[in-house]
Amino acid sequence: MPNDPREPDPPPEGAVSPPLGDLPRSDPPTGAGDGPNEEPGPDAAGGPEPAEDAYTAELRELEDRWRRALADLDNLRKRHARELDRERMLERSRTAAAFLPVLDNLELALTHSGSDPGAIVEGVQAVRDQAVNVLELLGYPRHAETGVVFDPARHEAVSVVQDPDAEPGTVVEVLRPGYGDGERQLRPATVTVAKRE
Structure with missing residues (x-):
């Protein structure tokens, strides 16, 4: 029986025919969502691009590091102010303690005010020399x-x-x-x- 001209020729013997669902399309896709079973692309309204997610995560990390650095700087400034106040107080107490013997000797001279005037003058001169020595030790x-x-x-x-x-x-x-x-x-x-x- 002659072949019907409307039917395609059968494939040659031994040839493999492609599956029906994998036939190539002849027309290019016109956009996202044309077909019912197509996945939306990265530009579709379904979600952000992966690069944008990485950018947002990096931005959050940098903001977090910046806030931590600001907090560390503020803590360092407060600690420095406390240490400076403590050092000033210690230096003031050291200076006052250096003058305590001078004050003690002046009071001792005053308790002997009724004795020999020459001894009192010598004692006051010794106290003055002691005070001058304290100032010199302090750098003056x-x-x-x-x-x-x-x-x-x-x-x-x-x-x-x-x-x-x-x-x-x-x-x-x-x-x-x-x-x-x-x-x-x-x-x-x-x-x-x-x-x-």
Whole structure:
């Protein structure tokens, strides 16, 4: 019987025919959701892209690290302020403790005020030397030298006098001693200076 021209020719013997569901489509897809069984793509309204999820997670992690760093900085600032206050208090107590023997000796001199006046004067001078020594140990040496050249950084001139025995521009008399040097100066020495000719 002759073949019907409307039916396709049978495949040659030994050839494998593809399954019916896997036949290639001839028309390209027009967009997401055209067919009933198609999965929505990453651009579909079904959810965010995987790259966007990673970006959001990294952003959250960076914000968390930033907040932790701010909290650590605030804690460090508070701890530093507490330690600074504690160090100031300790230094104040050390300085006061260094002057306690001076105060003790002054009180001892006052208890012997009825005895020999010469001994009292010697005792007060010893207490003064002790106080000067304490200041020097704290980094503030005493300056009460005469005959040195006037230095505006170390001296404060309150008067100028004519003195034939002194070099012009030198310290003739110290009215009030100075303590300390340079940036660690408590006060300059108050002096009288020989007049320049």
